[in-house]
Amino acid sequence: MSRREEYEKKAEELLLPIVEGQGFELVDVEYVKEAGNWYLRGYIDKPGGITVNDCEAVSRVFSDRLDEKDFIEDSYVMEISSPGLDRPLKKEKDFARSVGKSVEIRTYRPIEKQKEFCGVLTAYDSNSVTIEEDGVPRTFEKKEIALIRLAIEF
Secondary structure, eight states, rough: HHHHHHHHHHHHHHHHHHHHHHTEEEEEEEEEEEEEEEEEEEEEEEOOOOOOOHHHHHHHHHHHHHHHEEEEEEEEEEEEEOOTTOOOOOOOHHHHHTTSSSSEEEEEEETTTTEEEEEEEEEEEESSEEEEEEEEEEEGGGGGGEEEEOOOOO
């Protein structure tokens, strides 16, 4: 396990009871370096969406817990936010919640001369994702997929 993965796992263990205690869902935790700075981000959600006040309430408690445990060696910025409408599907629960909905898929390499696909998510398992595109089922290996997220329709 890399240091980054270890930090994400420990942060998730600290954050999960805080988020669930507020009646929210913990969508994801990431520890990433952007523009020379490290960021520890927690993404939370609830039916109807997360507010700034929700993020602030979770952030206060989480910040205190992080200070107590002090397991991250680097200096970093901690953020709690909504995952947004265009969040990628990563975990099993993301896929389960999205069955029957339109999704966008981007692949690492072209498949039949294209890298972007859109269709209704009809099935998934640990290795593959199946969408129905214009009435035709199409299955992708997860290792081929660079990004999968809900399609935003206007």
